[in-house]
Amino acid sequence: MFQDSPIYDRLIAECGDVPTQVRREAERVSRELELVMRPAQSPGYDRPHSPGTGWQRTAMLPGPRPQ
Numbered sequence: 001m002f003q004d005s006p007i008y009d010r011l012i013a014e015c016g017d018v019p020t021q022v023r024r025e026a027e028r029v030s031r032e033l034e035l036v037m038r039p040a041q042s043p044g045y046d047r048p049h050s051p052g053t054g055w056q057r058t059a060m061l062p063g064p065r066p067q
Helices: 006-015 018-037
Strands: none
């Protein structure tokens, strides 16, 4: 987009190609998130066979907490 602009070339020379660095980092983070958010596709992961057999959030009752 701005590759033919002398101002852009000067900014790249002074600061580095920040947009390209940000794009690469965003792509890396996106790939990592895909791996984390889809554990069922990871090797060695055994999915629960019926609902309710996996992790469930439960409410904590008011009062002192057990230790």
